[in-house]
Structures are given as C-alpha cells and as structure tokens.
Amino acid sequence: MESFSLILAIVVVTALAFDFTNGFHDTANAMATTISTGALKPKVAVAMSAVLNLVGAFLSVEVANTISKGLVDEAGIRPEVIFAALVGAILWNLLTWLVGLPSSSSHALMGGLIGATVASAGFGAVHGDVLVTKVLIPAIAAPLVAGLAAMFATRLTYRMGRRSAGSKASEKGYRAGQIASAGLVSLAHGTNDAQKTMGIITLALVAGGTLAPDSDPPMWVIVSAGIAIALGTYLGGWRIIRTMGKGLTDLQPQQGFVAQTSAATVILASSHLGFSLSTTHSVSGSVMGAGLGRKGGVVRWSTATRMFVAWGLTLPAAALAAAVAEWVCGFGSWGTALVAVFLIASSAAIWKISRREVVDHTNVNDTAGPEDTDKEQSGVVTAAMAAVATPPAGPVAEDLSATIPAPVDPAVPPARTAV
Numbered sequence: 001m002e003s004f005s006l007i008l009a010i011v012v013v014t015a016l017a018f019d020f021t022n023g024f025h026d027t028a029n030a031m032a033t034t035i036s037t038g039a040l041k042p043k044v045a046v047a048m049s050a051v052l053n054l055v056g057a058f059l060s061v062e063v064a065n066t067i068s069k070g071l072v073d074e075a076g077i078r079p080e081v082i083f084a085a086l087v088g089a090i091l092w093n094l095l096t097w098l099v100g101l102p103s104s105s106s107h108a109l110m111g112g113l114i115g116a117t118v119a120s121a122g123f124g125a126v127h128g129d130v131l132v133t134k135v136l137i138p139a140i141a142a143p144l145v146a147g148l149a150a151m152f153a154t155r156l157t158y159r160m161g162r163r164s165a166g167s168k169a170s171e172k173g174y175r176a177g178q179i180a181s182a183g184l185v186s187l188a189h190g191t192n193d194a195q196k197t198m199g200i201i202t203l204a205l206v207a208g209g210t211l212a213p214d215s216d217p218p219m220w221v222i223v224s225a226g227i228a229i230a231l232g233t234y235l236g237g238w239r240i241i242r243t244m245g246k247g248l249t250d251l252q253p254q255q256g257f258v259a260q261t262s263a264a265t266v267i268l269a270s271s272h273l274g275f276s277l278s279t280t281h282s283v284s285g286s287v288m289g290a291g292l293g294r295k296g297g298v299v300r301w302s303t304a305t306r307m308f309v310a311w312g313l314t315l316p317a318a319a320l321a322a323a324v325a326e327w328v329c330g331f332g333s334w335g336t337a338l339v340a341v342f343l344i345a346s347s348a349a350i351w352k353i354s355r356r357e358v359v360d361h362t363n364v365n366d367t368a369g370p371e372d373t374d375k376e377q378s379g380v381v382t383a384a385m386a387a388v389a390t391p392p393a394g395p396v397a398e399d400l401s402a403t404i405p406a407p408v409d410p411a412v413p414p415a416r417t418a419v
Contacts (some may be wrong), residue, residue, distance in 0.1 A: 005287040007336065011079045014086045014284050014343075016228040019197035021093040022105040023232020024074065025240065026193060028184040029102070029263070029283040030233075032244035033256035035364060039175040039184075042238075042361035048419040049186040050234035056190020057198075058225030071110070072117045077207045080329040080336060081120045082200060088112035088322030094350045100239040100359075103310040105277035109196055110135050115319025119326040123371045133232055139278055139311075142266055143285025149267070150286040155292025157254050174253035182261035188267035189279050190229065197225040238359040242366070244284070248307075249291030251298050259283070259290040279310065288346040 030052075031045040040048070089105070089112040096103040110131075117125050198217040201224075205211040211218070217225075251259065263286040267279055291299045296339060328335045 006386045007079045007083070008204060008208045008210070009085070010336075010340065011083045012201055014083055015197050015201045015204065016224060018086050018090050018093070018105075018200075019194065019225050019228035020232040020235075021090055021097070021110075021321065022193055022197070023050075023229040023233045024237040025093045025105050025232075026189060026279055027233050027235075027237045028240040028244040029279045030182055030189055030260075032241045032283075033251050033287060034178055034182040035255050036244075037175070037178065037251055037256045039178045039253060039256065042241075042364055045182070046234050046361075048183060049189075050230040052186035053185050053190035053194065053233050054226045054230040056187040056192075057222060057229065058193035059075060059187075059191045068314035071127060071130050072113060073121070073127070075115065077125070077203065078120065079204050079208050081115070081326055082207065083336065084108070084116040084216075084339065085112035085322045086318070087325040087339055088115060088318040090320050090343065091346060092318045093316060096348055097237055098241060098350050098354055099241045101307055101310045102240045102244050102284055103314050104139070104280045105247065106196055106280075107135070107139065107311075107314040109200065111318030112322035113200070114315070115322035116326040118319075118328075119323040128380070138270060139281060142270065142278060143281040143288075145285075146262050146266045146282045147285035147289035148264070149228035150259050150289030151275055151293040153258045153262060154255055154290045157258055158220070158294060160259070163222045171253055171396065174257050178253055178257040178260060181257055181264060182263040185260050185267065185279075186233075186285065188264050190226065192267055192270065192279060194229045197228065198222055199396075201225065238361065238364045239354075241362050242359055243303065243307075244287065245288075248284070248287050248303055251287070251290060253295055255290035259286040262286040262289070272389055294343060326379045333339045371402045379415050 025047060027046055030049045031040070034040050035042050035045050086109075089108040092103070092108040092111075093105055114126055140219065143338045195217075199219050202215065202219045204213060204217075205221075206213055260283075263283040264278070266282045266286075270282075288299050288304060325339045328339050332335070
C-alpha cells in the first residue's frame with residue numbers, strides 16, 4: 001500500500017508539472033499578438049494571462065470529464081500508465097518549446113494517454129468514437145473555423161473603418177479591444193487546458209481506488225491545476241510567443257483584435273460542449289486568417305509549414321514516447337524510477353540547451369528568426385552569383401572594360417614611369 005501511495009503521489013506531481021509546461025507552452029495563444037502589436041508590455045501581458053487562466057479553471061469541468069471518463073477505459077488503467085502518458089506529453093512540450101513551435105499541449109497529453117494505454121491494455125481500452133468526435137475532428141475543424149472567421153472579420157473590420165484608418169482614436173480603440181479579447185482567450189485557455197490536467201489527475205485517483213468511477217474532479221484538484229497553469233503562464237513561453245507574434249505574419253491592432261476574438265469564441269464554445277480542443281490550433285488558425293484578411297497582408301508559409309508538421313507529429317510522437325515509458329515501467333518499481341530519472345535529466349538538458357540563445361521579455365519582439373536567416377542566405381547567394389556572372393553587353397560592359405588591364409605583350413618592354 002505504501003508503494004502504491006508513493007506512485008500515486010508521483011503521478012499527481014508529474015501531472016502538475018505537465019500543467020506547468022502547458023502554461024508556459026501556450027502563453028503565446030493568449031498574448032502573442034497583444035505583445036507583438038505593442039498593446040501590452042510583455043511582463044504585464046503574461047501576468048494578466050496568468051490571473052485569467054486561474055479564474056478560467058473554475059468555470060467548468062466538462063473537458064476534464066471527457067478525459068477522465070470518456071477517452072480510455074478506466075478499468076484497465078493503472079497509475080503507472082498515467083505516469084507514462086505524462087512523461088510523453090512533457091517531453092514533447094519541452095522539445096517543441098525549445099525550437100519555438102506552437103504545437104498542441106492538449107494533443108500531446110491525448111497522444112501520451114493513448115500510447116500508454118495501448119501499451120498496457122491494448123487498443124480495446126481506447127474509446128475510438130470519443131477519440132474521433134471529441135479530439136480528432138475538433139483538431140481539424142478548429143483552425144479552419146477560427147481562420148475563416150478571422151479572415152472575413154478582418155476584411156469587414158477594415159472595410160468599416162476605412163474613414164478612420166490611421167487615426168489615433170481608432171488605433172487606441174483597437175488596442176483596448178485587443179487587450180479585452182486577449183483576456184477572453186486567457187480565460188478560455190484556463191477553462192479548456194487546465195481541465196485536461198484535472199481530468200488526468202482524477203483518472204489517476206480513480207485508477208488508484210481513491211475516487212469512485214465517474215467522479216468529478218475534487219476541489220483540491222481544480223485549485224492545484226489552476227495554480228500550476230497560472231504559474232507556467234506567468235513564466236512566459238517567450239520562444240513560442242516570438243514565433244506566434246512575429247513568425248507567422250505581421251499583425252496590426254485591428255487584426256490582433258479580430259484574431260483573439262475569433263479564437264476565444266471557438267475555444268469557449270468547444271469547452272461548453274466538452275471537446276478537448278487545442279487552443280494552439282485555434283489561435284494559430286485565427287492569426288493566419290487575420291493575416292490573410294488584410295489587403296497586402298501575408299502569411300509566412302515556411303513557418304506555417306513547420307508548424308503543421310509539428311501538429312501532425314504531436315499525437316504519434318507523444319504516444320510513442322509514452323508507450324516506451326510504460327514498457328519500462330512494466331519492469332516494476334525500478335523501471336518507474338528509471339523513467340522518472342530520465343524525465344528529470346532530459347528536462348534539465350533541454351533547459352541547458354535553451355540557455356545558448358536566450359529569448360525573454362526583452363527580445364521577444366525581435367524579428368530574427370528562420371525567415372531572416374532565409375533572407376540573409378538568399379542575399380549571400382545573390383552576391384555570389386553576381387560575382388561570377390558574365391558582364392552584360394552595352395555601355396555598362398564598355399565602362400567595365402576600361403577598368404580591366406590590357407594583356408601584356410612579352411615582346412614589348414614596359415613603359416617607364418616618369419618621376
């Protein structure tokens with residue numbers, strides 16, 4: 001019983017650690033556009049987002065029930081399985097944070113839970129209908145719906161505000177609206193994402209016999225999950241904020257307001273229906289839609305493509321890592337201890353690597369990134385091609401020929417230079 005209590009405590013602590021990574025991994029969803037447009041200072045933005053994340057955690061438990069009661073069969077789940085699921089999700093969160101890609105923490109958790117469950121109890125323990133209707137379909141629909149809504153709303157906004165475009169009053173109004181909409185996204189993020197950790201802890205308590213099956217999350221679970229995600233949010237996932245705010249597109253206050261409002265609407269509606277929605281997918285889709293909605297606006301498809309690849313890899317990658325972790329945990333207590341040590345060591349190594357190029361609130365709005373590297377590389381290539389290119393015919397060629405010395409005839413002595 002003592003060893004069981006210990007593993008249950010380890011699972012709860014690991015779940016809160018995942019919630020913490022979820023917070024700083026997804027801060028960009030709420031505040032990237034607000035920071036990039038200058039509507040709020042970076043530290044003020046993440047502080048406001050942290051408070052509203054905490055408040056949002058208390059608004060609903062529908063998503064938590066989807067995870068704790070619907071996705072997998074509670075009867076075949078052991079605390080070690082949940083621990084392995086969390087290991088896969090945390091590792092994927094940290095890796096994508098390191099490279100600045102806004103992938104889905106929600107899908108990392110779903111993938112981890114599915115992979116560990118399959119490794120432990122087989123495919124029959126996963127409820128495929130719930131996976132399709134409440135995870136996979138929303139994963140595809142959310143960015144499309146949010147993106148289309150943001151694109152059309154942006155066009156409508158610019159059309160309605162043509163006369164007041166460029167005025168200080170208009171800019172000030174849109175910035176205020178952007179702050180309000182960013183707060184709404186933060187509230188929605190707490191309502192949706194904090195509940196995922198509540199659901200996973202509740203599932204662990206049911207698996208350990210502490211709670212009866214089909215129980216709602218206890219109050220201490222709700223409070224601890226809300227605090228963990230709020231602390232992570234305040235820390236600020238500056239690498240992903242830079243990608244979301246500057247890497248995908250350049251947003252004006254009007255676009256930022258529309259993008260945040262569209263995303264918040266989709267997230268809150270999904271939370272009400274119990275869909276385990278990715279806030280990252282929703283916000284990324286709305287940001288791209290807002291970028292395309294402005295005349296002359298662009299989306300940096302190189303960054304978007306890398307992001308789409310990360311989205312596609314999230315579920316299988318987290319599932320594979322969790323399945324391996326569950327296999328090692330199956331060897332007993334020493335296997336679980338080995339997985340825990342590996343998780344701690346890997347997290348420390350990723351953090352140390354991130355210190356080589358620090359991104360924080362002081363440089364989060366710098367535009368240096370993959371796109372700038374591409375430009376620099378193209379400039380080098382252009383210069384190299386110009387250096388080896390054949391001089392053009394015509395007057396320019398004649399001017400160039402004047403600077404090229406004539407060939408030397410060895411039979412003619414060189415002219416003497418007058419002194």
